[in-house]
Amino acid sequence: MSYETYKLIHLLGIFALMVALAGMAAHAAAGHTKGENSNYRTLLGLHGTGALLALTGGFGLLARLNIEAEGHFPGWIWAKLVLWVILGGLVAVPYRKKALARSLLFLLPLLGLVGAALANYKP
Template sequence: MERYAIYRLLHLGGMFAMFMGLGGIALHVANGGTKASNTARKLLASVHGAALFVILLGGFGMLARLKLVQGGGLPGWIYLKLAIWVIMGAMGTVMYRAPKVARWMLVLLPLLGMAAAWIAVSKPI
């Protein structure tokens, strides 16, 4: 299998796992659960954290295969994707600290995912 395809699979698999972890947290908190009452908290946090790492690994691996990370700076669209990655990384904590946000995350998370996909496909800047 081509290396680019492997990095792409890692990137996509990481996204699926991240959405699974964040969805689990959002559903738990939206139903009135707390951080202390979440029996799967450690599992969800581990899945979320590992997924964030795999997303970066796959993403930068693809960039290296495309020769976009050699030399000067990165293209602007990569910074947009990194900003979305940081937001997604903070979402687990935000939902526990502001439970009213959790219901909105069930709508916002897929929209952020679609925004990230659009940025990757269209490379606007």
């Protein structure tokens, strides 16, 4: 596949993951429980699918950039992988720690900005 195709897959995954997290966080911040969210399983599926697409697209992009692992990825790739793990784990936060649900709504765009900066500047 082409670089552009992998980029679209990567971005689709990121958008899906962020929408799912924001939906759960907004619902929990409004004082609702997981049981009251009729779309909870849909959001979980969207989150998981988004995470998989983001990872698949990201590694496809690395292949197209001709970055050879040779046992060592550059630091910015490790940072993006850590960011991916954080975003994957945040799915547990909104309903378990409702006090953090509102904060998560502010944190998500910042995490997206960090990911974009890492991808663009490759520090």
